Amino acid sequence: MIGTLFVKECRQILKSLVYYIYLVIFVVFITSQMSGTEWIDELDEPQPGQQNYGYGLSDSESVLMETGLEKLFEEVRGRSFLTYPFGFAKDVVPDNSELEEITEILEYCTGTDMMGLEEAYTAYWMGVEGEMVDYETYMRHLEGWHIPVREGLSYDEFLAGMEQVSQIVGKGSMYDGRYAHYAKEPLSYEDAMQSYRELCEKDGVTGAQMRLFCDYAGIIVAFLPIFVGVASCLRDRRAKADEVIYSKAVSGFTLMASRYAANVVMVFVPVVIWAFLAQMPCVYEAASRGIAADGFAFLKYSVIWLLPVIMVVLSASFLITEATDTILAIPILFAGGIASLFSASILTGDFGWKLIARWNEFGGYGRFAQEAGQLYLNRGLYVILAAAGIFLTVPVYGKKREGGSGPNGKIQKNRG
Amino acid sequence: MEKYKKTVGSFLRYQYLPHLAAAVVFQIGAGAILSFRNLDAQGAAKVMEMYACLCGIILLIPVFVPESDRAVWQLEQSKMTPMWKLYLGRVAVATLLVAVVAGIFILRLWAGGSLFSVWVLWRGTFSESLFLGAIGFFVCAVTNQVVLGYMVSVAYYVANIGAADRLGKFGLYPILRGDTATWPWLLGAALLLLGAGIWLRERKR
Amino acid sequence: MAAQIQIHNLSKSFGKKQALRQVDLTIGEGMFGLLGPNGAGKTTFMKILTTLLRKSEGEVVICGVPVERATEVRRMTGYLPQDFSMYGNMSAQEALDYLAALSGMSRAQRREKVPEMLEKVNLLEQKSTRVKAMSGGMKRRLGIAQAIIHDPRVIIVDEPTAGLDPEERVRFRNLLCEIARDRIVLLSTHIVGDIEATCENIAVLNKGEVIFRGTVGELLRSVEGKVYTVEVSARELEAVKQRYLVTGILNTGSTANVKIISQEPPFAGAKLCDADVEDAYMHLMHGKTS
Numbered sequence: 001m002i003g004t005l006f007v008k009e010c011r012q013i014l015k016s017l018v019y020y021i022y023l024v025i026f027v028v029f030i031t032s033q034m035s036g037t038e039w040i041d042e043l044d045e046p047q048p049g050q051q052n053y054g055y056g057l058s059d060s061e062s063v064l065m066e067t068g069l070e071k072l073f074e075e076v077r078g079r080s081f082l083t084y085p086f087g088f089a090k091d092v093v094p095d096n097s098e099l100e101e102i103t104e105i106l107e108y109c110t111g112t113d114m115m116g117l118e119e120a121y122t123a124y125w126m127g128v129e130g131e132m133v134d135y136e137t138y139m140r141h142l143e144g145w146h147i148p149v150r151e152g153l154s155y156d157e158f159l160a161g162m163e164q165v166s167q168i169v170g171k172g173s174m175y176d177g178r179y180a181h182y183a184k185e186p187l188s189y190e191d192a193m194q195s196y197r198e199l200c201e202k203d204g205v206t207g208a209q210m211r212l213f214c215d216y217a218g219i220i221v222a223f224l225p226i227f228v229g230v231a232s233c234l235r236d237r238r239a240k241a242d243e244v245i246y247s248k249a250v251s252g253f254t255l256m257a258s259r260y261a262a263n264v265v266m267v268f269v270p271v272v273i274w275a276f277l278a279q280m281p282c283v284y285e286a287a288s289r290g291i292a293a294d295g296f297a298f299l300k301y302s303v304i305w306l307l308p309v310i311m312v313v314l315s316a317s318f319l320i321t322e323a324t325d326t327i328l329a330i331p332i333l334f335a336g337g338i339a340s341l342f343s344a345s346i347l348t349g350d351f352g353w354k355l356i357a358r359w360n361e362f363g364g365y366g367r368f369a370q371e372a373g374q375l376y377l378n379r380g381l382y383v384i385l386a387a388a389g390i391f392l393t394v395p396v397y398g399k400k401r402e403g404g405s406g407p408n409g410k411i412q413k414n415r416g
Numbered sequence: 417m418e419k420y421k422k423t424v425g426s427f428l429r430y431q432y433l434p435h436l437a438a439a440v441v442f443q444i445g446a447g448a449i450l451s452f453r454n455l456d457a458q459g460a461a462k463v464m465e466m467y468a469c470l471c472g473i474i475l476l477i478p479v480f481v482p483e484s485d486r487a488v489w490q491l492e493q494s495k496m497t498p499m500w501k502l503y504l505g506r507v508a509v510a511t512l513l514v515a516v517v518a519g520i521f522i523l524r525l526w527a528g529g530s531l532f533s534v535w536v537l538w539r540g541t542f543s544e545s546l547f548l549g550a551i552g553f554f555v556c557a558v559t560n561q562v563v564l565g566y567m568v569s570v571a572y573y574v575a576n577i578g579a580a581d582r583l584g585k586f587g588l589y590p591i592l593r594g595d596t597a598t599w600p601w602l603l604g605a606a607l608l609l610l611g612a613g614i615w616l617r618e619r620k621r
Numbered sequence: 622m623a624a625q626i627q628i629h630n631l632s633k634s635f636g637k638k639q640a641l642r643q644v645d646l647t648i649g650e651g652m653f654g655l656l657g658p659n660g661a662g663k664t665t666f667m668k669i670l671t672t673l674l675r676k677s678e679g680e681v682v683i684c685g686v687p688v689e690r691a692t693e694v695r696r697m698t699g700y701l702p703q704d705f706s707m708y709g710n711m712s713a714q715e716a717l718d719y720l721a722a723l724s725g726m727s728r729a730q731r732r733e734k735v736p737e738m739l740e741k742v743n744l745l746e747q748k749s750t751r752v753k754a755m756s757g758g759m760k761r762r763l764g765i766a767q768a769i770i771h772d773p774r775v776i777i778v779d780e781p782t783a784g785l786d787p788e789e790r791v792r793f794r795n796l797l798c799e800i801a802r803d804r805i806v807l808l809s810t811h812i813v814g815d816i817e818a819t820c821e822n823i824a825v826l827n828k829g830e831v832i833f834r835g836t837v838g839e840l841l842r843s844v845e846g847k848v849y850t851v852e853v854s855a856r857e858l859e860a861v862k863q864r865y866l867v868t869g870i871l872n873t874g875s876t877a878n879v880k881i882i883s884q885e886p887p888f889a890g891a892k893l894c895d896a897d898v899e900d901a902y903m904h905l906m907h908g909k910t911s
Contacts (some may be wrong), residue, residue: 001715004722015710018564025571032579080459091462093454173467223574227567238484240706244767247671247700248723255723330566331438331474339449341577402691403674 001250002258009262011230018231022224023270026217030202033216034278037350039209039362042199043285044070044191053192057367058185061155065109067183068162071174073117077387084172084343105161111150121145181346198365200286206292209282210301211359211368213275215347221309222337222356225267229317233261234360237325239250251397256318260390263314268307275302305375308382313337323396351375355382419497424505427482432506435478439471439517446521452528455457460525460532461591464518464541469548469588470573471517474609476549477565479506481558489560503614507553511546518542540591543603548573548588550609557613624650624684624774624805626670631679633665633829640665642829644679652801654820654837655809661826662801663809664703667779670807671700684774696725699768705760705781709753713744713763716752717770719768738766758789765796775805782815794819808877817898825905833905837898843899849881851891861887868903 013019015157046053048333058064064215075081079099081092094102112120124145166175187195199208236242245255286293294300313333320329340355349371357375359368428436446452450463459507480503483489493499522534551572556565573588580587585601587593626648633641641662657663660870669681672691681688688694707716714735721731740746742762752760761781778797782790790812797806798819810816816823816837823840825833833840848868853861858877860869865887869880880894881887884902903909 001723001725004728008719008722012708017559017561018567021564021567021571025568025575029571029575032582038908078456079454080456091451091455091459092902093451120703219574219577223570224567227563227570231561231563235708239708240704241708243673243702244700244705244707244764245723246673247695247698247702248720249725249771250723306555326434327563327566330563330570334570337574341574402672403668 002254002261003256005250005258006262006265006333009259010266013228013262013266015231016228016231018227019266022228022267023124025224026220026270027274030213030216030274030278034213035233037281039212039282040285042208042362043205043289043291046189046196048189050189050192053187053189055197056187056191057181057185058183059180060183060185062149063185064180064183065149065153065155065158066146068158068175068179069106069109069149070145071179071182072102072165073110073121073147075174076103076106076114077118077121081169081173083170088366090172092169092173096265101139101273102165102168105165109150109153109158109161110148111153112148117147120148178346178350181348181350195363199363200291202369203363203365204297204353205286205291206282206293206295206297207301207362208365209279210275210297211305211364212362213278213298214301214305214357217271217275218309218356218358219341221267221271221306222313222340223334225263225310225313226317226330226333226337228267229263229314230321230327232259233318234322234325234327246401251402253394256322256390256394256397260314260318260393262309263318264311267310267314268302271306271310272299272302275299304379305357308379308386311386312382312389314356315386315393319389319393319396320353322393322400349370351378353378353381419466420501420505423497423502424509427502427506428509431482432509435474436482436513439474442471443517443520446524452524452530454528455525457531457532457537458592460530460537461540461589462523462615464521464537465544465589465592468518468521468541469545472514472545472547472549472567473552473566473573474549475510475513475517476507476546477552477562477569479503479510479553480560481562481563482517484560486560486564493518498618500618503617507610507614510549514545514549515542518545521606536596537591540596540599543599543606544588544590546606547586547602547609550606550613554613557617560617575604609617626684626805626807627682629680631666631669631676631681631821633662633674633677638825640829641676644826644831646824646831646834648805649808649822650801650803650805651822652806652808652815654743654816655807655826656811656813656816656823657809657826658811660828662829663811663817664779664827666826667700667777667807667809670775671698671777671811673693673700697773698772698775698777699724699771699773701761701764701776701778701781703783705764707752707760707763709751709903710911711752711757712749713739713752713755714748716763717766718902720767721770723875724767726771734770738770742766743792757784758786759794761785761793762796763830765793769800775806775807776800777807777809780811781808782810782812784797787819790815791818813897813902815900825902827906839888840898840901840905841896844882844896844904846893847884847904848894848896848900849883849886849891850878850894851881851888852878853877853888866903866907868900 052149076099079093081094083090083092103114106117110117128144162175162179166173169175199205236245279298283293283295317329318335320332321327338353343351343354344356344358347358349359349367351357351371351374357378430479446463446467450467455463483492492502496545518538521541525532527536548569552565552569555568556562559565576583576588580589580593585598586605587598590596590598590602626646628644628648631641631644632639644666646835655663655666659857665674666805669676669688670683672688672694676688683694684697686693686697690909698792707720711719717735717738718731726734730770736745736748739748742765744759744762747755747759750759752763755763765778765781768778781797784901785793794815800806808815808820822836823833824831825840855872855875855877858870858879861879861881866882867879868882871878880900881891882900886893
């Protein structure tokens, strides 16, 4: 019976306006984000003697200290510190005594007082003012400014300073290690070649494209399936068909499982199709350069990265909607999605337990490989949560069916 | 006049209450996730344009909830009083509430010692909230599906997070992006969507 | 096992409100009518039998299965609720097929039975009509089709003819009688004519209690020799209505031909007439006699 009902539920979803709006928004959003072609340049093999090989993350102590202190200087100037205490982005504005303490740490680590730092910063920008012709030049100059680091400052002293700032500002600040994600240094030819080889041999080129795809698609599928799920659950009541369906012999598990599975499949299939289409240009470009692309990257990444998000969002919307017979799932899950979106302090990696996993970069296989383990754990957790959600929905539906006491017990009773 | 007071009062009491409660929770809950203290103009704009503006979705879209049951809708249509007058009354109340919620957020920022232009930020946020809510209102008016209304408004909000620049005068978070002059466009578009929604809905008889 | 519903000491309350009070009934094969005014508890009673509401007290056993075993009970019952509807965008055929699938029928069974049912309820030509485009009568016929398609032993129909025109009502009643062979059809209604035309056995519910159980004949006998017709002037009509239980008035200009239920002849010149089920019902409900 599950098979039959699954097919019927899929057909019903195909008649739903909410579903078609989901398709349109998904396609428009992804197409607008993935329409760039800058990634094509990444497929060209680096040549020796190039002027610039791009930038990569550094683990050099001197680069880390410079980055940490630059971030500190920026936030002291702005008198505001961005933190993520519970995963939500929150601006913390310290009071005068706290700010003074933080400034002292900065001055100790740089060997220059705040005024001196400000003057140096201003002088640098005034020096390059005439060259500010476009955004790219601006970004280049932004990376060109380097904060002085006190001579003789040891890495341990620096770490102690960062720890102190972290304690003053609070949990989830830049100074509990997050600054390391911003520590970049110019790549050498050897570094660039290694990145290139990883892109071609380990990533199969399309892996890089698919991570970028999942970055954008992950945002959309954290929100839109909420509405598909809510509409699906409220359909019976809206059509005044709920009573006659309740009276049928089909078990609550069969009905919920088939409905849920249909929703997951119908939401996921367009995602996979679009991933495949997004991969095509990459496959073509790789082939034209004699690089063997990974033709299955679209499936691997869609299933591992995006499917768990779809599953857990639909599961939660089913549970809340069946329990309340209202659209309450919309604001609750929207808030959850926004919290996850704004909790990303960086746009590549740092997956943690976030629902929306970001990787807004073409490439970076080496770093991704290091963090992939956490991503798998993260996605595994969401699959478990999704299953738990649906298993909880079944008894909730069953209670409604028998008019028992529950959150809607009163309404059910009055219907008698 | 009395009958309009009665119909709007009935709407507030029997259908709108959960949404009002949601707006209250939204207002109170802001303190847990946002800081209102000592913010500069940019920080204040972020609070208003990225968070407070969502009150438009919460307060405007439920205007058509009483008529989501077609049988009820048809019964009301059969009465002497034209429906557009009822809708207008509800929209007026919802708009007033959006203005109040935006005002309370402004007060909280001001009380937190933040520095910003009160009038510029209030009018910008009010226009943006109304616009965001009016998008969903229009969709709901035309399709009679509240879920669709929320969906389109939310999708517009999320899409603007990365692509506001591409939407010109109708991009969200304008003050955050340094533009304080787009509020008349947003307000105008909001009023157009509200009016068009009511007009199209009445035409669906 | 012969189809039988046994109800013993059934009670249901919603907070302080007692919707059913110690109901005792045994319902056998054939058409069984459940009569009563609005708010008597008929729908609550129906919903308990179809497992859509839990009883507060008592026992309900349907064909040997206690009502607590909901899945088994649902497998052998077919239910047509008072305000039956289905997804508006489904055609009659799709809706019936969907509900049949929910009733546990296999694809092969549905392929055979769906057209058969549509024909039985005279919807075969409208099989592609969308539910939202159907008239009330058509929807009701679709409703009965989905209630019987899986060949249940018990069919429960809640006010099935409310809102139907006379022709539709007759057609519906005939259909119910046809399907009542070898199974229980429990029909709840406040339209006395439906009971009269189709049911042998009935129960009357009022304020949650069974105030009559027996055959239609027995109900009629309770009012035998108590139904009179008399002609009164228009001026006297109001006083007559106040004093006696009036079950029919036919105005003929300055006079009115009135049907009264009374133990004794109410007036000189009052003529005894044949009672119908409506008279018996009114006598039962009001018990007001001279």
